[in-house]
């Protein structure tokens with residue numbers, strides 16, 4: 161009945177050509193090409209041709225003297241926007257919930273292959289900003305997790321996958337873009353330590369993975385626009401993190417021509433504003449003028465161009481790259497089909513990102529029930545079509561993607577009801593439906609079935625669209641469309657209720673948990689096109705759930721301690737204490753903690769061993785892509801034995817948390833510093849190994865502007881979640 165994970169089409173391979181030497185070779189080629197370019201061509205390579213001025217959401221000018229094309233920059237972090245057919249993959253938040261390095265790589269590689277096939281040179285993703293400090297932040301779902309370590313690993317694997325397939329990745333949005341309301345004017349006032357330990361951390365992984373480009377964000381950082389901040393572009397990203405690619409502006413996030421160039425911006429997009437007629441062209445011919453009148457040094461323009469060309473050479477786009485095969489502005493019909501067998505990767509990611517939150521009386525998996533009531537509008541595809549609302553800017557039917565530029569067109573969407581009906585036909589199960597959110601109709605349907613499955617959701621997206629009064633950011637963390645009342649009505653009419661939540665992030669579940677008939681709860685996130693198929697894999701037990709929460713679910717909204725502000729500045733007063741760091745620090749009991757997730761089997765942990773060999777003190781070494789070289793050196797390992805002591809196959813995500821010694825400045829009680837997902841058959845065991853880098857044991861010391869390993873006793877916690885600690889130990893440096 162149960163299967164272990166399927167072998168995947170893409171596996172993590174040693175990155176060829178991309179590395180320090182990859183950049184060196186690419187720079188050599190770029191510097192040679194630079195010599196042949198006219199000044200106009202140089203300005204064209206770093207300037208957009210205006211919004212809707214080419215087939216992609218971003219297009220630069222071609223340079224015929226070096227056979228360089230008009231670069232095509234296209235969203236999104238979950239598939240190719242405005243093109244079809246493409247694969248609509250599960251969102252970043254689902255990919256993060258798998259905690260599966262190889263799946264993250266495969267998803268990235270498949271997306272990259274589709275991008276290349278369509279002639280897209282730069283795919284605008286993945287996302288590590290927002291990180292998600294505000295649980296109601298509108299674009300959190302585009303990224304992987306509120307934890308920087310998990311987000312960092314996911315960034316690294318996704319970028320490697322994308323770039324191994326030949327597309328340039330673009331890590332975004334740099335930096336402090338944590339909310340949608342006022343995103344174009346707000347100042348994110350961030351302390352230096354949390355800037356490094358939380359918000360910069362996943363971008364370090366991105367740079368380490370040789371990401372080709374980084375997108376600067378709309379907001380200000382400490383009072384200066386993100387796209388013209390010398391502090392965060394030149395100093396932090398390029399000098400401190402050793403980033404060798406180029407910085408591209410978010411669309412219309414550039415405010416000045418000269419200052420942005422001097423601060424480190426390397427490419428402007430889309431080259432105009434969104435108005436008709438198009439205005440506000442800061443670069444293009446203005447850039448040539450600014451160089452000729454001495455406002456911008458020639459060396460700065462040459463540096464911009466060299467960075468852009470080097471990124472192009474880095475992923476071999478100079479060698480027979482396909483032509484752009486679609487237009488964003490006429491329905492996106494592609495002249496080639498690039499979807500290959502990527503549906504199976506989309507289904508695997510969707511399935512392995514489903515978090516089983518509650519499962520009393522072994523309600524799940526379902527065992528050929530005689531009858532099932534399927535309830536809620538979220539169980540069916542939008543009757544007007546899965547793509548009925550542009551950029552998915554509505555919440556009708558089952559939720560499988562948030563809204564905004566981080567979307568793609570569904571080639572199809574398998575709704576939960578469709579997939580359950582298929583399974584029911586095989587099992588001889590009678591299906592009774594109520595696919596509105598009307599509680600009376602729901603109760604009637606529920607009363608006629610052995611078991612009822614209720615579907616509820618909560619949506620969010622990008623701030624240029626408001627959906628049902630939510631301005632991108634969510635107004636609250638409750639289920640939409642009176643989901644609580646819907647579940648209450650069903651629970652009053654049926655004694656065995658399963659609740660499925662499709663959501664962009666945490667939803668407060670207290671009302672639902674107060675219903676004694678609710679025996680099981682599943683979080684299915686934003687699963688993409690294979691939604692229903694992935695869900696039935698879990699509901700009917702083809703596969704045991706193996707996902708873990710990439711964020712905390714609180715008992716009430718106020719427990720988080722952070723949220724989007726209705727103001728022109730956010731002072732990030734929560735500091736380092738976001739999500740579980742805040743709950744742990746303040747001794748607050750969450751409903752479901754970060755890292756939590758049930759399985760259909762059980763695992764035991766034993767035989768913890770700790771071997772750490774390093775000295776305390778600050779980093780001293782040279783800078784490599786990602787930061788100081790020694791920060792990434794292996795300084796030890798922690799190992800633990802995991803055994804499947806249940807009756808069915810399953811996968812466990814073993815998690816390593818570290819508590820810094822007392823000599824460090826006030827720090828979160830424990831922070832994720834390793835994880836490993838192990839597949840185990842019943843009775844089998846395996847050693848989970850967590851490699852520790854120097855960064856994993858360090859804090860950022862603002863006074864000396866360095867990462868420092870403190871001296872003293874470190875605490876090691878290994879477990880099944882951030883609170884379900886199964887093995888503990890210490891080591892002293």
Ligand SMILES: OC[C@H]1O[C@@H](O[C@H]2[C@H](O)[C@@H](O)[C@H](O[C@H]3[C@H](O)[C@@H](O)[C@H](O)O[C@@H]3CO)O[C@@H]2CO)[C@H](O)[C@@H](O)[C@@H]1O
Pocket residue numbers: 217235284332410411434565624
């Ligand atoms: O797509 C590239 C990056 O763009 C940013 O989002 C922009 C989005 O792509 C674009 O579609 C949208 O345009 C709307 C515009 O803002 C509005 O004024 C006009 O009325 O409607 C347009 C939609 O039809 O603008 C978005 C920016 O406001 C993303 O932040 C970034 O992540 C993308 O990669």
